[in-house]
Amino acid sequence: MPSISLTNTSSATNSSDSKKEKKMKKKVALESQETDPLMVSIKKEKKKEKEKKKRKAVEFDDEEQERSETSSELCEPVNLKNKSKKAKVEEEEEEEVKAEDPNAVTRFRISEPLREVLKKRGIEALFPIQARTFEDILNGGDLVGRARTGQGKTLAFVLPILESLVNGPAKASRKTGYGRPPSVLVLLPTRELATQVFDDFKVYGGAMGLNSCCVYGGASYQPQEFALKRGVDVVVGTPGRIKDHIEKGNIDLSLLKFRVLDEADEMLRMGFVEDVELILGKVKDVNKVQTLLFSATLPDWVKQISSKFLKPTKKTIDLVGNEKMKASTNVRHIVLPCSTSAIPQVIPDIIRCYASGGRTIIFTEKRESANELSGLLPGARALHGEIQQSQREVTLSGFRSGKFLTLVATNVAARGLDINDVQLIIQCEPPKDVEAYIHRSGRTGRAGNSGVAVMLFDPRRSNISKIQRESGVKFEHITAPKAEDIAKAVGVEAAETIIQVSDSVIPAFKSAAEDLLNTSGLSAVELLAKALAKATGYTEIKSRSLLSSMENHVTLLLESEKSIYTPSFAFSVLRRILPEDKVESVTGMTLTTDGKGAVFDVKKEDVDTFLAGNILFYRLILSLP
Numbered sequence: 062m063p064s065i066s067l068t069n070t071s072s073a074t075n076s077s078d079s080k081k082e083k084k085m086k087k088k089v090a091l092e093s094q095e096t097d098p099l100m101v102s103i104k105k106e107k108k109k110e111k112e113k114k115k116r117k118a119v120e121f122d123d124e125e126q127e128r129s130e131t132s133s134e135l136c137e138p139v140n141l142k143n144k145s146k147k148a149k150v151e152e153e154e155e156e157e158v159k160a161e162d163p164n165a166v167t168r169f170r171i172s173e174p175l176r177e178v179l180k181k182r183g184i185e186a187l188f189p190i191q192a193r194t195f196e197d198i199l200n201g202g203d204l205v206g207r208a209r210t211g212q213g214k215t216l217a218f219v220l221p222i223l224e225s226l227v228n229g230p231a232k233a234s235r236k237t238g239y240g241r242p243p244s245v246l247v248l249l250p251t252r253e254l255a256t257q258v259f260d261d262f263k264v265y266g267g268a269m270g271l272n273s274c275c276v277y278g279g280a281s282y283q284p285q286e287f288a289l290k291r292g293v294d295v296v297v298g299t300p301g302r303i304k305d306h307i308e309k310g311n312i313d314l315s316l317l318k319f320r321v322l323d324e325a326d327e328m329l330r331m332g333f334v335e336d337v338e339l340i341l342g343k344v345k346d347v348n349k350v351q352t353l354l355f356s357a358t359l360p361d362w363v364k365q366i367s368s369k370f371l372k373p374t375k376k377t378i379d380l381v382g383n384e385k386m387k388a389s390t391n392v393r394h395i396v397l398p399c400s401t402s403a404i405p406q407v408i409p410d411i412i413r414c415y416a417s418g419g420r421t422i423i424f425t426e427k428r429e430s431a432n433e434l435s436g437l438l439p440g441a442r443a444l445h446g447e448i449q450q451s452q453r454e455v456t457l458s459g460f461r462s463g464k465f466l467t468l469v470a471t472n473v474a475a476r477g478l479d480i481n482d483v484q485l486i487i488q489c490e491p492p493k494d495v496e497a498y499i500h501r502s503g504r505t506g507r508a509g510n511s512g513v514a515v516m517l518f519d520p521r522r523s524n525i526s527k528i529q530r531e532s533g534v535k536f537e538h539i540t541a542p543k544a545e546d547i548a549k550a551v552g553v554e555a556a557e558t559i560i561q562v563s564d565s566v567i568p569a570f571k572s573a574a575e576d577l578l579n580t581s582g583l584s585a586v587e588l589l590a591k592a593l594a595k596a597t598g599y600t601e602i603k604s605r606s607l608l609s610s611m612e613n614h615v616t617l618l619l620e621s622e623k624s625i626y627t628p629s630f631a632f633s634v635l636r637r638i639l640p641e642d643k644v645e646s647v648t649g650m651t652l653t654t655d656g657k658g659a660v661f662d663v664k665k666e667d668v669d670t671f672l673a674g675n676i677l678f679y680r681l682i683l684s685l686p
């Protein structure tokens with residue numbers, strides 16, 4: 062299998078990317094504002110004021126211009142004055158634009174230490190789900206929140222909870238000091254996710270003088286016990302271990318103010334229902350605790366369960382609702398027919414064409430497949446539930462830090478993981494349920510960035526129509542990348558790296574290059590094309606079948622004037638015109654939807670034999686030119 066080192070994009074590209082990213086983030090933040098009448102009128106007022114100011118500045122500029130035209134001595138100082146006035150107006154305008162944003166951080170009851178952290182992280186405005194839930198949570202209500210993947214649901218509960226504990230309603234009865242019981246309990250389905258949410262509480266809560274700790278299974282009890290005994294404000298963890306700590310008397314929920322169920326449907330689906338119910342049931346007076354439930358997917362059965370845990374007065378903020386499209390709209394959703402055996406050969410080419418030099422997460426259904434595939438793909442690592450916790454942490458942090466760019470994972474990585482620069486998601490087969498598709502594909506295209514999700518499917522075995530119908534995704538259908546696609550994707554990058562090679566090497570290689578040019582019988586361009594192929598590691602162009610993406614196979618179509626009802630009937634037609642060994646080598650026999658044909662793969666070297674075998678009523682042709 063050809064291997065290639067994926068180079069980083071140039072800094073110029075990065076800066077233009079980050080500009081694009083900022084623009085898109087702004088788009089996400091502004092999406093919800095356009096419909097709010099109050100915000101529309103505020104905007105109009107501000108616009109009027111801004112135009113007034115602009116007019117004044119222009120008048121001033123014109124006056125000064127006139128003066129400068131009539132007085133040559135004053136020319137320089139006047140221009141300077143002009144400049145500073147203009148710059149000031151521009152600065153003011155920029156500030157106004159920020160403040161004008163109805164979701165600007167400054168418009169919410171967010172105190173200075175939190176604003177500082179947000180600013181440091183480049184967050185100037187809240188995302189819609191955060192803006193729409195902030196006041197309700199801070200005012201003490203129970204809430205169910207739903208927004209598409211990567212839209213900032215974590216901060217939607219972190220920020221108002223912290224404000225409530227330090228400056229809001231939960232402040233009065235919150236205990237402080239050594240050995241204090243937790244005020245907040247956050248339950249999540251996986252350890253990786255718990256760590257990620259804990260990191261946010263650590264940073265934002267730390268700025269507010271609040272302590273957090275993270276507890277999950279697979280890690281030793283002792284440090285968790287120490288942290289809990291010392292006293293913490295926020296406990297984040299997975300249900301199993303939290304239940305253990307409660308039963309051991311390490312967690313006292315008597316003074317709990319908030320309980321959060323993040324990725325609630327997954328937690329309940331994973332069989333944590335009993336643990337979750339037991340944990341939530343430990344809170345004696347439910348009127349004293351606020352319960353929040355967040356996810357990108359809320360199947361009906363979760364809504365029913367939520368009415369058991371949340372107060373009847375709960376609010377539901379659902380930014381997906383009845384919209385047809387449930388998956389991320391920042392993601393290009395693609396499907397590609399591919400037989401299971403062709404997966405390891407096709408994936409490197411998909412990465413070359415669609416990962417843009419960034420990170421890729423590949424999802425498999427089974428742990429063994431994740432192990433197997435990671436072994437076959439250069440530089441890839443596996444992540445699944447059977448891997449020891451310490452190793453899982455090492456793997457994930459290596460992937461986050463860019464030590465390797467391809468992660469092959471099971472559903473353990475499907476939910477919530479927020480990893481920078483994941484450009485491409487590949488699903489080796491359609492997942493069992495639509496929720497899994499939505500969450501897996503949502504590991505890319507986060508926080509206003511764009512991404513690509515490619516789902517492979519074996520046309521004979523799997524069906525994508527259920528996922529398509531339930532997710533509302535209109536899939537783009539493609540075939541395995543062709544030589545031209547790959548050359549386009551990696552050739553340009555390789556050409557750039559060749560240009561960057563220092564001129565100082567030319568004298569050393571010149572005579573070999575001249576010899577090659579004189580003796581090879583190839584033109585300079587042809588030789589350079591070969592050099593680029595070598596540099597990208599793509600030295601062999603293999604043709605792939607359209608039907609199953611199998612290497613060195615070609616898809617043929619058996620066309621008929623009569624109906625073909627079953628694959629075995631199609632085989633019987635082939636038997637009439639071809640030797641048995643050729644018929645037996647046929648793979649992937651699939652009927653066409655019009656009932657008048659069948660497609661199948663044959664070995665490349667057998668194509669001519671098959672095409673010569675046309676008989677009355679039946680015609681064998683290449684399925685595509």
Ligand SMILES: Nc1ncnc2c1ncn2[C@@H]1O[C@H](COP(=O)(O)OP(=O)(O)OP(=O)(O)O)[C@@H](O)[C@H]1O
Pocket residue numbers: 086183184185186187188191208209210211212213214215216356357476477478479503504507508
């Ligand atoms: N207001 C904001 N402005 C800019 N970036 C933000 C904002 N809020 C959150 N983010 C960033 O957006 C990314 C996605 O946030 P988060 O992980 O909370 O999404 P999510 O909705 O929980 O996604 P998922 O459903 O996949 O769990 C994070 O990197 C986060 O730092």
